[in-house]
Amino acid sequence: MAFSDAERRAMARALELAARGPRSRNPQVGAVILSPHGDVLAEGWHRGAGTAHAEVDALSHLPEGGARGATAVVTLEPCNHTGRTGPCAEALIAAGVARVVYAVTDPGVISGGGARRLRDAGVDAEGGLMAEEGDALVGPWITATRLGRPHVTVKWAQSLDGRAAAADGTSQWITGGEARADVHRRRAEADAIVIGTGTLLADDPQLTARLDGALAPAQPVPVVIGTRPVPPHAAVRSHPAVAETGEPLAYATRDLAAVLADLRERGLHRVFVEGGPTLASAFLRAGLADRVLAYVAPVLLGGPRTALDDIGVETIGAARRLVVESMVPLGADVLFEARLHEGDS
Template identity: 70%
Template sequence: MTATDTEIAAMRRALALATHGPRGINPQVGAVILSPAGDVLAEGWHRGAGTAHAEVDALSKLAPGAARGATAVVTLEPCNHTGRTGPCAVALIEAGVARVVYAVADPGERSSGGGERLRAAGVDVDAGLLVDEGTELLDSWLTVQRLGRPHVMVKWAQSLDGRAAAADGTSQWITGPDARADVHRRRADADAIVVGTGTLLADDPALTARRPDGSLYDAQPRPVVIGTRAVPQEAAVRRHPKPFIQDEGDDLPDLLDRLRELGIHRVFVEGGPTLASSFLRAGLADDVLAYVAPTLLGGDRLAVRDVGVTTIDEQRRLDVESVERLGDDLLIVAHPRSRSEEETP
């Protein structure tokens, strides 16, 4: 059965409702319950881990039996597992819903299968309505489900000859204001910003996302400091709007697991060369952002150090997504190839 215009309008409303919920360990989901005649009976959205899912939130606003024969329009396939709450597929079946329309299939190993369960119970199910819009809404959450960890962006700024600092260690500023403004916009899009103690002690970065006029963006990444050295009491990071996390950095996959459990989807690795190299060497970089300034520094202060390459056959190939000019500087965005892709002739 093809979705009706009423169901399309209801899905657009459900997508808007979903944005009221927080982005975190659970997906943002919205739901609209329609009567057999197409009238809106109830609306709901997911308010965070441990709270009612969108479908149950909407059903809770109806009297017993009021959803019998109704259509549930949901942005994500109703779940099929018991966690902190019960399966939404079962809740819809028990409420007597006759039809379910959803945008995006649930990719979870434990939570997927809600559509099949609904069909087995005699409920008419239509999948993929406004799937592109639903996928865009859930983009970062879906990426976490696919990777099993947050998406990692590794950023550095370098001179044309690949240096991150002058011979005396000074590094502010290699790039110009346009490139720095771009970095801050990307910080605001991230959930966490990661820096090593070496960079923290040398540069005392605030690790905030700031507009060109110095004001803070509404969204701020959570600071994560990697290293065992103490963070000084007067450090700028201690004045960040969000409390920083400090980790020894000896187990990066475990760190990413813990960040995922905090609901962090996007991690922005910003400094310095040792930390960037650690993520690259471990194969944990999904995007590389290299800001290249038309200047020469010489010396041995490389932007990237040991990434596990000892011979040319071990080089880490990347696929370039884009090259953008930012004032006098260039931004190169690239994705490391998988081992299988590197081995393909």
């Protein structure tokens, strides 16, 4: 695949534009229109359900015929269906665009296929430019589209010998400040942060995301799973995302699939599970985890309080194999970032 320098610059800009859009049921998408000489003619991004898609938003800034012979650089393959708005592939064809470059293929059964439609109309369509960066932006939405549930990251902190707490239950702090700061950064990237009622009652967390000591501009919605009620004065009731009602999303159930289905319906595609060994193990046991973040501290605790309990592995042949994507030193600690093998989640 051959991409010009102008197209690479335009894709980097399109990714910046995409991040301006809201996290919702729809993906965050950005678009840049380039002249045949590589100059930027127009920019656009998707501002939420029911509004113009990024490509159409960019085209709207051009006069009639202004995109003829141009190249459209888009973070996601142009859609091929009519919903609240028309198909972007058709809009690009009608505008006379000669070439379309995109980062990530749309996996939707209904919305996908835009590149094929473009090619059938004689438009050069090529994907894969900055695919890794594009996937980081829309990967959770793709998971929701493909699996019918949000993208789930399960996080825990543990000692070197695999314990989440000392024998008396104390666990603050196994890891150091750099690891905790990394957790807050990842909370800020999530749409929802999930704990169980056991963790809620034991630790009374607020579940906010803080960056450099201040509340992050974007806050994950706090979610509590379990049959015990949220206490009237629980810290989570003062979370900024539920400040108006004082009510976190609470699910008095052990049906994790049903919880995820409801979260997806609410447009929450990035779910961060931070609820202790019982809840982490339940998500893994149910095959509802996509990524694992294990923060490992160079301390030994011994005792019974392991970081995970039963995840449904009865023999070594049934072990849940992970693909470790990175091992990141964080002060004295190490973060193992891994994904589940396809078919294990």
